[in-house]
Amino acid sequence: MLITSDRKSGCIAELTDELNILIEQTAALRKKIAENESHLKDTIINLSHDIRTPLTSMDGYFQLLLKSSDSEERQQYASVIADRLSSLKEMLDELFTYAKLTNRAYEVELYPCAVNEILLSVLFSFYKDIKQRGMEPLIAVPEQNILIQGNEPALHRIFQNIIKNCMEHGNNHLSVRLTTDTDTVQICFENGYYIQEPMDASKVFDRFYKADKARSKNATGLGLSIAKELVERLNGSITGEVMDGIFTIFIIFQSVKIY
Helix, strand or coil: CCCCCCCCCCHHHHHHHHHHHHHHHHHHHHHHHHHHHHHHHHHHHHHHHHHHHHHHHHHHHHHHHHHCCCHHHHHHHHHHHHHHHHHHHHHHHHHHHHHHHHCCCCCCCCEEEEHHHHHHHHHHHHHHHHHHCCCEEEEECCCCCCEEEECHHHHHHHHHHHHHHHHHHEEEEEEEEEEECCCEEEEEEEEEECCCCCCCCCCCCCCCCCCCHHHCCCCCCCHHHHHHHHHHHCCCEEEEEEECCEEEEEEEEEECCCC
16 A cells, blocks of 8 residues: 655655555565466466476376386386386476566576577487488588577477477478578578467467367477577577478577677
8 A cells, every 4th residue: 555645845745655665666576476376376286287297197007017027028118118208208307498588587698699600500410310200301501600699408398398399390391590690690491280279370489389289199299389488588580480380490699799
């Protein structure tokens, strides 16, 4: 509740104004804290089902492993359990990262980074998986150093999440291009997709958005949301576009001049 005063001028009026400003700032801060707590609570609730799925599966295969006396069967069950553990680890890692990014006090250190080298490194790490999914990647990334004011782990995470999304929901078309002009670096990820439901480009970066719920598998729905948060922490911009069965993500960073 704001303080009221009959005084229109003088010290009392000035003090009243200052106190009311503090009261409004405190109320706004409390509202923001409550929103963040509710936001994180909703995140945990929404992820609970996704986390339970691999846990339930692991428990079933563990019971089969205990009952089986066939060495080949036991190896197969152990392999499935290891795969579910890996999926669960990725989910928890995404949740931890997202929780950090929702805290505005969390800072990402910025320094000059060769963004082309980081992008090529991530693409190389996924190349075998991309080929195994029958995708023919078209990569146009310059080899000479292209610097931005960024953060190497954050850039790795951005590119990893986007490429994972392309592999999870895309078909055999995948294109990655990095271009520059006088002041900016533009990165374009383009892939075809085959889903039963229409994709809403305005919502792809929202938390928990899954265009095709039937094909969500072990995805958390946080990957592109985390990518967006990180891009913005690096003072960049990220947008999505859907046209004629092609989903495209555009990222723009300010370039760093080399003298």
